[in-house]
Amino acid sequence: MNFNDYLLLFCGMGAVTYLPRTLPLLYLAHKKLPQWLVDWLALIPVSILSALLAPLLFCENAGRTLQLGKPEFLVAIPTLAFALKTKSLGGTVLLGMALYWLAGYVL
Amino acid sequence: MKEATKNIVNPLQQGASAAWPICIGYFPIGLALGVLAQKAGIPWWAVAMMSILVFAGSAQFICVAMLAAESSIAAIIFTTFVVNLRHTLMSSALAVYLAGISRSFLALFAYGITDESFAVNMTRFRSGSWDRWSALATNHLANAVWILATVTGALLGQFVPPGAFGIDYALTGMFICLLVFQLQGRIYILTGVLAAAISVAWYLLLPGDSYIVGASISAATLGYLLQRRRRKG
Numbered sequence: 657m658n659f660n661d662y663l664l665l666f667c668g669m670g671a672v673t674y675l676p677r678t679l680p681l682l683y684l685a686h687k688k689l690p691q692w693l694v695d696w697l698a699l700i701p702v703s704i705l706s707a708l709l710a711p712l713l714f715c716e717n718a719g720r721t722l723q724l725g726k727p728e729f730l731v732a733i734p735t736l737a738f739a740l741k742t743k744s745l746g747g748t749v750l751l752g753m754a755l756y757w758l759a760g761y762v763l
Numbered sequence: 764m765k766e767a768t769k770n771i772v773n774p775l776q777q778g779a780s781a782a783w784p785i786c787i788g789y790f791p792i793g794l795a796l797g798v799l800a801q802k803a804g805i806p807w808w809a810v811a812m813m814s815i816l817v818f819a820g821s822a823q824f825i826c827v828a829m830l831a832a833e834s835s836i837a838a839i840i841f842t843t844f845v846v847n848l849r850h851t852l853m854s855s856a857l858a859v860y861l862a863g864i865s866r867s868f869l870a871l872f873a874y875g876i877t878d879e880s881f882a883v884n885m886t887r888f889r890s891g892s893w894d895r896w897s898a899l900a901t902n903h904l905a906n907a908v909w910i911l912a913t914v915t916g917a918l919l920g921q922f923v924p925p926g927a928f929g930i931d932y933a934l935t936g937m938f939i940c941l942l943v944f945q946l947q948g949r950i951y952i953l954t955g956v957l958a959a960a961i962s963v964a965w966y967l968l969l970p971g972d973s974y975i976v977g978a979s980i981s982a983a984t985l986g987y988l989l990q991r992r993r994r995k996g
Contacts, residue, residue, distance in 0.1 A: 678873035752936025757929030
């Protein structure tokens with residue numbers, strides 16, 4: 657691929673990434689939102705994060721099978737406890753990395 | 764300090780304090796992306812162009828894999844669209860806190876909406892101690908680190924051993940803590956558990972990435988209905 661191919665590809669990818677990020681904001685920020693929508697949207701962050709996280713902890717990526725007791729899940733337990741106690745994002749990331757690194761040697 | 768300088772420096776400081784954990788997570792992943800791109804024969808300037816024009820981690824990984832498999836440009840763009848549709852939900856949720864703000868600001872802000880910056884900004888907005896300039900700084904600091912990391916990876920990433928320092932767990936750890944920030948009552952915990960169960964089932968039964976949007980919408984709707992029923996008593 658030459659420069660122009662890459663430019664075309666990335667502009668296309670950029671457009672289909674940018675539009676879903678910007679159109680709802682441009683539209684909704686200038687409207688009075690009904691209360692039911694505000695209530696529903698308040699539950700979206702917890703839903704998205706949980707939906708992103710759960711397959712990482714409970715599923716095998718390659719064959720798409722359920723797998724309980726993955727190191728990712730075992731490390732998540734103390735990491736979750738730490739996050740609940742300290743509410744520190746940076747600390748949680750660093751602790752999770754350290755425990756996962758250790759788990760690579762132990763498990 | 765002069766007032767004008769203060770107005771720029773304060774949001775930057777606040778943004779940096781919110782963005783640094785995101786940056787810790789992005790750096791190793793950006794490095795990994797750069798290394799993969801270099802192995803797939805993509806030049807470093809193309810990696811830089813991609814990180815600036817697209818700025819979407821999972822879509823960029825998929826793009827590199829598809830380029831390595833010699834997929835068509837149209838197929839890669841379509842896949843990117845599907846993978847990034849979840850951002851419509853995040854953009855909608857952020858609109859609650861950015862009501863009435865000028866469209867040019869929103870257009871600039873929307874560029875930096877990622878899974879991570881979204882969750883950090885939502886948490887801070889909800890706590891009431893956050894303004895839009897700090898949120899904008901958070902988004903663009905994370906983006907700057909992402910561009911730097913991916914280009915670094917493309918240039919010299921082959922010297923980083925795989926799996927070092929548990930870097931593969933950085934994003935998982937971040938998701939765990941961001942999730943904790945969202946647990947602000949019983950209905951949130953219940954919705955989170957529902958989302959986890961639906962997402963796992965969806966992931967196991969259906970191919971592709973539809974599980975993220977599918978489980979999020981299903982769980983939020985169920986949670987909302989439960990909440991309404993309980994309010995009515």
